[in-house]
Amino acid sequence: MHILLVGATGIIGNAVHEALLEHGHRVIAAGHTHGKLTVDLSNPRSIEELYTLTGSVDAVICAAGRARFGPLDELGDDDFNLSIRNKMMGQVNLVRSGLGIVAEGGSFTLTTGGLSQNPEAGTSAVSMVGAGIEAFARGAAIDLKQRYRVNVVSPGWVAETRQQMGLDPMPGIWAKDLAKYYVYLAEGTVTGEVANADEPLVSS
Ligand SMILES: NC(=O)c1ccc[n+]([C@@H]2O[C@H](COP(=O)([O-])OP(=O)(O)OC[C@H]3O[C@@H](n4cnc5c(N)ncnc54)[C@H](OP(=O)(O)O)[C@@H]3O)[C@@H](O)[C@H]2O)c1
Numbered sequence: 001m002h003i004l005l006v007g008a009t010g011i012i013g014n015a016v017h018e019a020l021l022e023h024g025h026r027v028i029a030a031g032h033t034h035g036k037l038t039v040d041l042s043n044p045r046s047i048e049e050l051y052t053l054t055g056s057v058d059a060v061i062c063a064a065g066r067a068r069f070g071p072l073d074e075l076g077d078d079d080f081n082l083s084i085r086n087k088m089m090g091q092v093n094l095v096r097s098g099l100g101i102v103a104e105g106g107s108f109t110l111t112t113g114g115l116s117q118n119p120e121a122g123t124s125a126v127s128m129v130g131a132g133i134e135a136f137a138r139g140a141a142i143d144l145k146q147r148y149r150v151n152v153v154s155p156g157w158v159a160e161t162r163q164q165m166g167l168d169p170m171p172g173i174w175a176k177d178l179a180k181y182y183v184y185l186a187e188g189t190v191t192g193e194v195a196n197a198d199e200p201l202v203s204s
Helices: 012-021 044-054 077-098 124-143 160-164 175-187
Strands: 003-005 025-029 057-062 101-109 149-155 196-197
Touching: 003 012, 012 025, 012 160, 012 175, 044 077, 044 196, 057 077, 057 175, 077 101, 077 124, 101 124, 101 175, 124 149, 124 196, 149 175, 175 196
Parallel strands: 003 025, 003 057, 057 101, 101 149, 149 196
Antiparallel strands: none
């Protein structure tokens, strides 16, 4: 398949890129500040321009999206707006603008995080937009049935991220194990699925 990968330069995106290549897919890699192709998820026009450059693809995977952490009484309008515009509407618009450009029968795979369903202290904005994306994907999968599949990977803590923060990598999931969820959803037949990816995928 010919796959557009947004967030290809990140910890998760890098691993997804490698896994897709191992599976024989052709990947168009897009970053934000790095990479041959760049896109700003928070800017709908930038997403449209990206699709103009890529033309038709068979699948889109997004391993990007920023949202603000912080205690509720310290989060301001800017923090909520950034989280909504970037992580949530960025991924929603990646689907909306891809309709008619992504080949029919193709798929969109988005990214949330375990905090979407299991909030912790200081995650109200992050959890809010993650839950929004998951609800969007389930609804979009119904509307787009017969045309496109829409799924979500909800990663647990990534081991490499924990290491970068000076923590023990465990409990975490290594990015190469997490990447298998994206490959599974892009290659598979399911739609409207939110894959909770906090441990390696067990293939049946
Ligand atoms: N790492 C974790 O433990 C973890 C756990 C759960 C969920 N997640 C979610 O998974 C996603 C990826 O995480 P990660 O750890 O791989 O992040 P990362 O290493 O920081 O990489 C982020 C990627 O997103 C791109 N990006 C940044 N701002 C963007 C924008 N405005 N428009 C388009 N692309 C943008 C970056 O591009 P440049 O490099 O070019 O700037 C990079 O490719 C995030 O949504 C994160 O919340 C991560």
